[in-house]
Amino acid sequence: MQILTSQLPRQLTLLNTFLKCAMKAFWHRRHRGPRYANWSWLMESVADVTIDAVPKREQMTADEIRELFRRTAVLPVPTLATIAPVTLGGVTGERQTPHHTVDGRVVLFFHGGGYIAGSPQSHRLLTTRIAKEAKAVLYSMAYRLAPEHPYPAALEDAWRAYWGLLEQGVAPQNIVLGGDSAGGGLSLALLLAAREAHLPLPAAAFCLSPFLDLSCETAAIQVGDLAARLHANVHGNEAASEQALADYLNLHVLRYSAHAYLAGADARDPFVSPLFADLRGLPPLLIQAGSTEVLAGDALQIAERARGAGVDVQLSLAPHMIHVYQFLYHIAPEAEEAVREIGRFVQNQVRL
Numbered sequence: 001m002q003i004l005t006s007q008l009p010r011q012l013t014l015l016n017t018f019l020k021c022a023m024k025a026f027w028h029r030r031h032r033g034p035r036y037a038n039w040s041w042l043m044e045s046v047a048d049v050t051i052d053a054v055p056k057r058e059q060m061t062a063d064e065i066r067e068l069f070r071r072t073a074v075l076p077v078p079t080l081a082t083i084a085p086v087t088l089g090g091v092t093g094e095r096q097t098p099h100h101t102v103d104g105r106v107v108l109f110f111h112g113g114g115y116i117a118g119s120p121q122s123h124r125l126l127t128t129r130i131a132k133e134a135k136a137v138l139y140s141m142a143y144r145l146a147p148e149h150p151y152p153a154a155l156e157d158a159w160r161a162y163w164g165l166l167e168q169g170v171a172p173q174n175i176v177l178g179g180d181s182a183g184g185g186l187s188l189a190l191l192l193a194a195r196e197a198h199l200p201l202p203a204a205a206f207c208l209s210p211f212l213d214l215s216c217e218t219a220a221i222q223v224g225d226l227a228a229r230l231h232a233n234v235h236g237n238e239a240a241s242e243q244a245l246a247d248y249l250n251l252h253v254l255r256y257s258a259h260a261y262l263a264g265a266d267a268r269d270p271f272v273s274p275l276f277a278d279l280r281g282l283p284p285l286l287i288q289a290g291s292t293e294v295l296a297g298d299a300l301q302i303a304e305r306a307r308g309a310g311v312d313v314q315l316s317l318a319p320h321m322i323h324v325y326q327f328l329y330h331i332a333p334e335a336e337e338a339v340r341e342i343g344r345f346v347q348n349q350v351r352l
Contacts, residue, residue, distance in 0.1 A: 050248035088164030093141035112181025114257025133343025150263035184210025188274035204349035222297035290321030
């Protein structure tokens with residue numbers, strides 16, 4: 001894929017793709033009805049944009065995936081927070097300060113992107129809103145990416161960022177970890193590493209559509225379950241059954257990302273796949289996912305295992321939402337409620 005070097009071409013490409021998908025969604029809804037009862041025309045259009053953009057083949061490159069995140073970074077972001085560069089423990093990132101904060105409350109955020117893509121810039125639309133809802137200063141960190149920097153580079157950087165906050169005098173009980181997709185998995189891996197090192201744990205963590213099983217076996221089971229649901233529904237509502245697998249994230253991308261990050265490491269190592277970890281002693285968790293996304297199984301299983309280990313877990317599955325649907329708070333009520341839920345969770349866990 002040719003990598004464009006300015007924002008304008010990316011914006012025009014994104015606009016052109018959206019217009020095509022908007023027409024496709026209009027035709028689909030007119031002739032077959034909405035894919036899901038809770039999907040608006042705009043939601044359906046945006047879902048099509050994401051589905052069309054993501055590679056659906058075994059062979060791909062990290063730069064193809066990174067270009068998708070570069071396009072996300074050119075989306076207009078509401079002025080919800082003041083953004084400044086920051087370095088924590090030698091790891092660069094952004095300090096996002098909303099207009100109204102509670103002094104001392106901090107969110108340490110790790111972006112998604114399969115450990116191979118993404119940046120603080122690509123996630124500003126989401127992170128600035130989380131900072132606003134949480135009334136917290138949010139640190140969004142640019143950890144090193146695979147394949148150039150495979151495991152354990154991301155976890156090392158997450159550790160250094162957390163340690164950097166502690167060195168600055170931030171009390172661990174005032175910190176909430178958070179992340180989406182791979183960043184959600186990284187947040188849990190950091191909790192496990194801190195627990196093993198007897199480092200003071202943060203107050204809580206929230207994980208949005210977390211990628212927790214890098215063997216991808218859980219995701220494969222989820223896809224198989226959705227496919228079976230589609231097959232069983234062939235005599236039902238055609239529009240609904242046709243879209244049972246309507247998530248842009250697919251197994252090809254997951255497997256490529258996992259392979260790049262692992263670089264020969266054991267996929268069942270709990271520090272890369274927290275789904276296989278002993279979760280005892282972890283702080284409260286908020287897990288959010290779409291009910292029909294490819295990583296819904298990861299979310300369900302981590303919630304079940306954490307509860308079995310005595311962890312306080314809040315699980316929210318949004319009906320028919322796509323991977324990291326929280327980005328869509330402007331167009332989907334489920335996403336709006338999700339970001340508000342994150343804000344309430346952070347405020348409840350860090351009361352100052």
